[in-house]
Amino acid sequence: MDIDACLETMTTAEKARLLAGADHWTTCADEAHGIFATVFSDGPHGLRKQEGGCDHLGIERSVPATCFPTASALACSFDESLIEEVGAAIGEEARDQGVDVVLGPGVNMKRSPLCGRNFEYFSEDPLVAGVLGAAMVRGIQSRGVGACVKHFAGNNQEHARMVSDSVIDERALREVYLSAFERVVREARPWAVMTGYNRLNGTYCSENLLLLRDILRDEWGFDGATVTDWGAMSSSAASVAAGLDICMPGPRADHARAIERAVVAGTLSREAVDAAARRVIELSLRARRGRSIPYACDYGRHADVAYRAACESAVLLENDGLLPLAGTERIAVIGSFALLPRYQGAGSSRIEPVCLDDPWSAFCNAGVEATYARGYDPVSGEADEEALDEAARVAAGADVAVVFAGLPDRFESEGFDRKLMVMPRGHRALIERVCAANPRTVVVLQGGSPMEMPWRRLPAAIVLMHLSGCQGGRAAVDLLMGRANPCGKLAETWPERLEDTALGRRFPDTDREVLYRESIYVGYRYFDAAGVQPAYPFGFGRSYTTFSYADPEVHIEDGGYVVSCAVTNTGARAGSETVQLYTALPESRDVREPRRLAAFSKVALDPGESARVAMRIDERAFRVWDRACGSWRVDEGDYELAIGASSRDARLVLRLPVTRGAAPFAVSGPCDRASGMIPEAYLHPSSAGFDDTAFAAWYGGPLPTRRPVRPFTPDSPVSDMGSTFVGRQAFRIVDMLMAKTVARMSDDMRAMMDEIAADMPLRSFTSGGVSFGVVEGLVDVLNGHGVRGMAKIARGLPKSDVFR
Numbered sequence: 001m002d003i004d005a006c007l008e009t010m011t012t013a014e015k016a017r018l019l020a021g022a023d024h025w026t027t028c029a030d031e032a033h034g035i036f037a038t039v040f041s042d043g044p045h046g047l048r049k050q051e052g053g054c055d056h057l058g059i060e061r062s063v064p065a066t067c068f069p070t071a072s073a074l075a076c077s078f079d080e081s082l083i084e085e086v087g088a089a090i091g092e093e094a095r096d097q098g099v100d101v102v103l104g105p106g107v108n109m110k111r112s113p114l115c116g117r118n119f120e121y122f123s124e125d126p127l128v129a130g131v132l133g134a135a136m137v138r139g140i141q142s143r144g145v146g147a148c149v150k151h152f153a154g155n156n157q158e159h160a161r162m163v164s165d166s167v168i169d170e171r172a173l174r175e176v177y178l179s180a181f182e183r184v185v186r187e188a189r190p191w192a193v194m195t196g197y198n199r200l201n202g203t204y205c206s207e208n209l210l211l212l213r214d215i216l217r218d219e220w221g222f223d224g225a226t227v228t229d230w231g232a233m234s235s236s237a238a239s240v241a242a243g244l245d246i247c248m249p250g251p252r253a254d255h256a257r258a259i260e261r262a263v264v265a266g267t268l269s270r271e272a273v274d275a276a277a278r279r280v281i282e283l284s285l286r287a288r289r290g291r292s293i294p295y296a297c298d299y300g301r302h303a304d305v306a307y308r309a310a311c312e313s314a315v316l317l318e319n320d321g322l323l324p325l326a327g328t329e330r331i332a333v334i335g336s337f338a339l340l341p342r343y344q345g346a347g348s349s350r351i352e353p354v355c356l357d358d359p360w361s362a363f364c365n366a367g368v369e370a371t372y373a374r375g376y377d378p379v380s381g382e383a384d385e386e387a388l389d390e391a392a393r394v395a396a397g398a399d400v401a402v403v404f405a406g407l408p409d410r411f412e413s414e415g416f417d418r419k420l421m422v423m424p425r426g427h428r429a430l431i432e433r434v435c436a437a438n439p440r441t442v443v444v445l446q447g448g449s450p451m452e453m454p455w456r457r458l459p460a461a462i463v464l465m466h467l468s469g470c471q472g473g474r475a476a477v478d479l480l481m482g483r484a485n486p487c488g489k490l491a492e493t494w495p496e497r498l499e500d501t502a503l504g505r506r507f508p509d510t511d512r513e514v515l516y517r518e519s520i521y522v523g524y525r526y527f528d529a530a531g532v533q534p535a536y537p538f539g540f541g542r543s544y545t546t547f548s549y550a551d552p553e554v555h556i557e558d559g560g561y562v563v564s565c566a567v568t569n570t571g572a573r574a575g576s577e578t579v580q581l582y583t584a585l586p587e588s589r590d591v592r593e594p595r596r597l598a599a600f601s602k603v604a605l606d607p608g609e610s611a612r613v614a615m616r617i618d619e620r621a622f623r624v625w626d627r628a629c630g631s632w633r634v635d636e637g638d639y640e641l642a643i644g645a646s647s648r649d650a651r652l653v654l655r656l657p658v659t660r661g662a663a664p665f666a667v668s669g670p671c672d673r674a675s676g677m678i679p680e681a682y683l684h685p686s687s688a689g690f691d692d693t694a695f696a697a698w699y700g701g702p703l704p705t706r707r708p709v710r711p712f713t714p715d716s717p718v719s720d721m722g723s724t725f726v727g728r729q730a731f732r733i734v735d736m737l738m739a740k741t742v743a744r745m746s747d748d749m750r751a752m753m754d755e756i757a758a759d760m761p762l763r764s765f766t767s768g769g770v771s772f773g774v775v776e777g778l779v780d781v782l783n784g785h786g787v788r789g790m791a792k793i794a795r796g797l798p799k800s801d802v803f804r
């Protein structure tokens with residue numbers, strides 16, 4: 001198709017119409033011009049293709065698909081090729097179900113363990129999220145289906161996610177929050193990028209020129225389409241001008257009209273509209289071409305991929321030698337999660353699994369002599385005395401007790417954040433009672449993010465399964481029985497206590513202006529800089545075998561360095577080891593993390609077998625963002641290269657002088673920044689030191705002030721309306737309209753809806769089919785212009801506002 005010729009024959013109205021969805025999941029087709037619709041569907045740990053009722057919160061049903069482990073689990077595999085395989089399987093199911101673009105992966109950083117959506121994200125480390133996110137994109141796209149990387153950018157809390165403003169200094173933005181997106185875009189060339197709901201440094205991501213034009217397209221060379229998160233569009237003209245291509249969901253006739261009006265008024269250029277329309281057409285052509293690529297979709301084989309992924313992602317946190325089990329023991333299987341496992345997260349990523357196995361059935365199928373005790377209520381997590389007594393009795397009568405515990409759905413979900421890092425009381429009480437009844441107890445943890453484990457010294461072993469997908473039950477049992485050897489490593493720090501994290505209880509920020517006061521000190525970067533000992537450090541994970549490291553070497557190759565060492569399996573079982581390489585510049589006078597993950601490589605070894613593991617690093621392993629120059633800089637200096645089994649377990653350390661002329665990339669002189677110019681809080685970080693004064697100095701510009709509640713605008717959140725009579729009546733109407741849907745919801749969904757609804761901007765009513773005119777009318781009424789507002793509401797009500 002000749003896109004230039006096509007655009008020439010189209011009117012502005014026709015082009016503008018392409019820039020919003022036709023319905024919840026599909027873009028607009030234009031048969032007269034030969035433009036086909038593109039079909040989106042959620043991921044990212046499987047496909048959520050909806051056919052009947054549509055929603056973006058996981059409420060309505062979807063077509064069954066394979067449920068893979070969620071990203072927080074998959075990341076612990078540190079296995080690019082496995083994640084590529086998972087991506088390919090999702091791509092095949094997308095083809096099978098007529099989906100062109102999968103909405104995922106999510107590569108946002110885990111800023112605090114409390115973010116409700118952490119289970120959907122890979123890591124607190126941008127290298128891990130970037131490398132694994134790119135692998136997922138390559139996998140999906142290898143099957144002729146597009147991936148839509150999300151949520152770009154600085155979207156790190158669920159609380160007030162549609163109205164919050166992430167205030168991030170340039171260094172943290174570049175080094176932590178954009179870095180994974182950059183890698184994915186540059187290395188895997190995704191077809192699409194989804195903008196976050198939030199504002200970034202004052203401007204909504206969907207209309208952020210710096211993000212969408214300067215960085216994404218001009219700097220990183222992104223050549224795909226940009227899509228709003230569902231309901232994220234604030235200003236039609238501003239977003240198109242910034243480089244936003246598709247407003248979802250549709251229909252949004254108002255979006256097209258606003259674009260046309262802005263073109264006529266001269267506030268939006270025709271070129272910007274053409275560019276966006278061109279990218280929408282290009283996306284539909286890619287999808288068209290993709291549909292002709294041969295593929296085979298075998299759900300049975302995908303279940304095997306899900307099984308392998310669950311095994312490779314499991315992390316053995318503790319083992320005093322009890323594991324692996326011999327298989328001849330009488331086993332007490334305790335905890336409702338053994339029968340009703342928590343295997344995926346709540347919200348827009350929730351899918352209907354084609355098949356689902358549970359640990360209890362897996363034990364039975366393995367021919368093990370097993371007894372079951374429920375222990376706690378699967379929904380609330382509460383345990384009564386009777387259930388605890390029964391569990392203790394069953395445990396005492398067995399050779400080994402296996403307790404399944406963790407975080408129930410209502411403890412973590414899209415749409416709200418956790419308030420604390422604790423497990424339900426009932427789960428904790430159960431673990432303590434069972435460990436007291438039988439010291440040969442194993443705890444198997446299910447949940448999407450870190451939990452406080454004051455009991456962690458009690459059991460003989462702890463296996464972290466995370467949310468391990470539809471085959472997690474079988475995988476857990478095979479790992480316990482030694483049919484598979486755990487090899488996962490933590491892709492995020494597991495703190496001892498919430499108070500030990502950089503943000504502690506200050507997350508989520510209740511202000512809408514969310515100051516990222518801790519700057520680059522996210523995850524292990526903070527724990528290392530502040531000298532805080534976590535329960536389990538980043539990169540940590542045990543195995544049933546042991547590995548030794550020897551003979552480190554570094555040499556220059558192809559514009560970078562290759563760092564290598566010999567790794568030997570010194571135990572009696574076959575196993576895999578993720579070798580990690582960290583860089584540091586100990587003498588730095590600038591703000592810098594004490595160590596940075598620069599590369600990793602996973603190697604599978606038989607007992608006694610050795611292999612040489614080589615890791616390639618380039619200037620990204622050394623660079624810092626230079627605010628003054630607006631570019632990256634590599635400081636000259638004596639770097640340390642630590643090769644090890646975790647961030648706190650360096651086995652081999654090399655010194656690497658990086659000097660101008662001798663390094664394989666451009667190097668600046670040694671950093672001459674006088675330390676007096678840097679706020680103390682960032683040179684010697686501690687949670688308490690990250691205050692507003694230090695941050696204001698470090699941020700380098702005025703901090704945003706609170707946005708006034710009045711006058712109301714379409715961006716005002718629903719909760720602000722509560723102060724007006726009209727607002728309270730509007731609440732009632734919304735409640736009435738939602739009553740039927742809410743009645744069908746589970747507890748966790750209701751909790752999610754309550755939080756989301758409170759902080760939803762008024763404009764997001766348009767996602768529910770209300771026209772933008774009605775929203776504008778409501779805003780007028782709220783601002784005291786009753787007559788004008790009611791007239792707009794009356795005009796906005798007819799269905800003519802909707803594309804057909």
Ligand code: BGC
Nearest residue numbers: 042055056057103229230348
């Ligand atoms: C989520 C996105 C998702 C979209 C469509 C939004 O609520 O933030 O991740 O892709 O809904 O379901």
